[in-house]
Amino acid sequence: xxRVPLYKATETEMIRRITDGEWAVGLRLPNxxxxxxxFGVSQGTMRRALITLEGLGLxxxxxxxxxxxxxxxxxxxxxxxxxxxPLLRDATGSMVILDVYRARSATRGADDEELALFATTRLxxxxxxxxxxxxxxxxxxxxxxxxLLPVIDEDADPDLAALLQDAGIVCDHIDEDITAAVTTxxxxxxxxxxxxTALLVLTRTARDxxxxxxxxxxxxxxxxxxxxxx
Numbered sequence: 001x002x003r004v005p006l007y008k009a010t011e012t013e014m015i016r017r018i019t020d021g022e023w024a025v026g027l028r029l030p031n032x033x034x035x036x037x038x039f040g041v042s043q044g045t046m047r048r049a050l051i052t053l054e055g056l057g058l059x060x061x062x063x064x065x066x067x068x069x070x071x072x073x074x075x076x077x078x079x080x081x082x083x084x085x086p087l088l089r090d091a092t093g094s095m096v097i098l099d100v101y102r103a104r105s106a107t108r109g110a111d112d113e114e115l116a117l118f119a120t121t122r123l124x125x126x127x128x129x130x131x132x133x134x135x136x137x138x139x140x141x142x143x144x145x146x147x148l149l150p151v152i153d154e155d156a157d158p159d160l161a162a163l164l165q166d167a168g169i170v171c172d173h174i175d176e177d178i179t180a181a182v183t184t185x186x187x188x189x190x191x192x193x194x195x196x197t198a199l200l201v202l203t204r205t206a207r208d209x210x211x212x213x214x215x216x217x218x219x220x221x222x223x224x225x226x227x228x229x230x
Contacts, residue, residue: 010039010049018058018069027069029059051095060162061097088202091225098130098138103154107146114143117205117213122146126156129190136192137222144169144215160204160217172209178202178228181220191222198223 017023029035036046050067053059060070088096104127114123126142142152142163149167156163164171182196191197200223206215 103128120145126152140219171206
């Protein structure tokens, strides 16, 4: 019989702990080093297992809070975990993990495009810069009607569906559009990269059950080694 790969055995045991209730929903797990020591595996093996479980919706990475168990919400049809997360992969095929580096929440008037999209003149906004592997790698802009959410939490989840759920906003589905671009002067400063650096731009528009847009996230990632797809 073929030997079960160590990372797969680690994933299986972690899933068992979640489904059996040994790791309760809302539990904050130790960091990668602590988990690797507990399971007797390398940090690389543990990181691969964590990425897999996050992709399954069993774990969530919360800025400032670490890795949180969230299996029961998914099992109950939790909107945020029923929604597919962006299919952003690195050169090895692993899910791209972004950590919030800086965030700024504000309110402002809508521009013409936003007015046409949301049919409102006032918006709540959240601008963030993200780290990936300790380096600036992405920035985003989240916008939604101020009447729907007066202030967006600066510690909000990087994933749009989870952000809305945490704010108590019901989202029926999310449309995604992927394009290519290069950095503007302001984006190159924000990302600490050269001007005209290639970007992958992912625009996610959340809609209610009637198809009306309720929020939008425009995520710009430095394209080096990043692809979009399963």
